[in-house]
Amino acid sequence: MEYAIGTPPFETYGLIDTGSDVTWTQCEPCIHCFPQSLPIFDPKHSKSYKTAMCNDSSINCSLDYVFYCSNDNVCRYDVIYNDYSRTLGDVATDTLTIGDASFKNVLLGCGHQNKAKFSNTTASGIVGLGYSNASIIKQLREQIGGKFAHCFSPQSDSKSYISFGTDAIVTGPDTVIIPLTITTGDPFYWLVLDSMSVGNKNFPLEVRPEDAGNIIIDSGTTVTFLPPNVFDGMKSEFMKHIDHTPIDDPQGFFQLCYSATAMKSGIKLPKVVAHFSGGDVELSPRGLFEEVEEGVSCLTIVPYYSMGTSILGSPSQVDYLVGFDLEINAVSFKPAADCSKF
Incomplete structure (x- = not known):
C-alpha cells in the first residue's frame, strides 16, 4: 500500500x-x-x-x-x-x-x-x-467509521485495491456478510468456519462454544492454514480431481504440488467452498495454486502444526472485495472480476 x-x-x-x-x-x-x-x-x-x-x-x-x-x-x-x-x-x-x-x-x-x-x-x-x-x-x-476494504489480484504484476471510510462499504448482489468477533487487546479478526468442501465432499472443523472463533482472517499470511485432518481430506479430494502425478516441493513446506506446466495446461480444479457461520464463500481458483518456484505449482492451503490456529490467508481472499465494518462487527465478501478496476 x-x-x-x-x-x-x-x-x-x-x-x-x-x-x-x-x-x-x-x-x-x-x-x-x-x-x-x-x-x-x-x-x-x-x-x-x-x-x-x-x-x-x-x-x-x-x-x-x-x-x-x-x-x-x-x-x-x-x-x-x-x-x-x-x-x-x-x-x-x-x-x-x-x-x-x-x-x-x-x-x-x-x-x-x-x-x-x-x-x-x-x-x-x-x-x-x-x-x-x-x-x-x-x-x-x-x-x-471503522470501515476498510481490500481487493487482492492474484497476479503479482497487477494492481490491487484498498479503501477506507465510506468508500469501503461493500454491498450489492452476491455479497456474503460474515459475523466478526474481536476480543479485547487482541489484534485478530476471528470468524467461525464450520467446514471446507472440495467438490461434493465436506470436511467439518471443530467449533468450541467458548472460543471467539476458530479461524483468523489475515492479509499478512501468504497461505491458508487449516487443521491437519481437514487438510488431509481436502488433499485427497484434490488428488482425485487432478489427473496428474504430484511432485515434491523442493522447500519441503507445501504439501501438494504439481508441475507448473501441467497446471497451466487447462486443468479444471474442483470447486472449493469455505462454509462460514453466516454464509458460504467459494474460493477463487486463481488463488488455489501458486508457482512457488520455477516449474513447481503448489496448493496455497497447508496444515498447521505447532501454531494450532487456522488462518484464512491472502491467496484465499483473491478476486474478492473484502470489506471490514467494525461498527457492526462483520466482514463482507463480494466477488470481483478484476481487483485493479476500482
Whole structure:
C-alpha cells in the first residue's frame, strides 16, 4: 500500500496486514535494515515527527502489548511476526497521509533494527490493520467509521485495491456478510468456519462454544492454514480431481504440488467452498495454486502444526472485495472480476 509519513509527506510502501496492529517503516539511523527500493524515512526531515516519551501524558506507552519504556524514557516497540520477521524501534507520532486525506498525530513505529522475509519487495514495513489500540484502524476510527476494504489480484504484476471510510462499504448482489468477533487487546479478526468442501465432499472443523472463533482472517499470511485432518481430506479430494502425478516441493513446506506446466495446461480444479457461520464463500481458483518456484505449482492451503490456529490467508481472499465494518462487527465478501478496476 502506498502512503506517506511526515511534513512534507514522504512517500513509502507498506504491506497491509490485518493480522497485526503496529504500522511501521524503516527509519534512519538504521542500525540494521533490509534492502528497499525507495529511500529510507529520515525523521529529521519531518516537521511533524515527535518521538513518544514515557512521561508524556498525551501518549500512552502502555497502549499496546509490544510497547515498552526504555531506560532513557523513550517509548519503544518490539514486534516479532509468525515468520520470525522482527522490527525494533521508537514509537512516534507523525502525520499519516493516505490518498488525499491526512491525519495528524498518528502513532507509528520508526524501525531502526529490522529483519523481514518480505525484503525482496518495494515495501519498507507493515501497515497494521488489526484491531488493538495501536492499529491505525482503531486510531482513525472516527474519521473512517471503522470501515476498510481490500481487493487482492492474484497476479503479482497487477494492481490491487484498498479503501477506507465510506468508500469501503461493500454491498450489492452476491455479497456474503460474515459475523466478526474481536476480543479485547487482541489484534485478530476471528470468524467461525464450520467446514471446507472440495467438490461434493465436506470436511467439518471443530467449533468450541467458548472460543471467539476458530479461524483468523489475515492479509499478512501468504497461505491458508487449516487443521491437519481437514487438510488431509481436502488433499485427497484434490488428488482425485487432478489427473496428474504430484511432485515434491523442493522447500519441503507445501504439501501438494504439481508441475507448473501441467497446471497451466487447462486443468479444471474442483470447486472449493469455505462454509462460514453466516454464509458460504467459494474460493477463487486463481488463488488455489501458486508457482512457488520455477516449474513447481503448489496448493496455497497447508496444515498447521505447532501454531494450532487456522488462518484464512491472502491467496484465499483473491478476486474478492473484502470489506471490514467494525461498527457492526462483520466482514463482507463480494466477488470481483478484476481487483485493479476500482
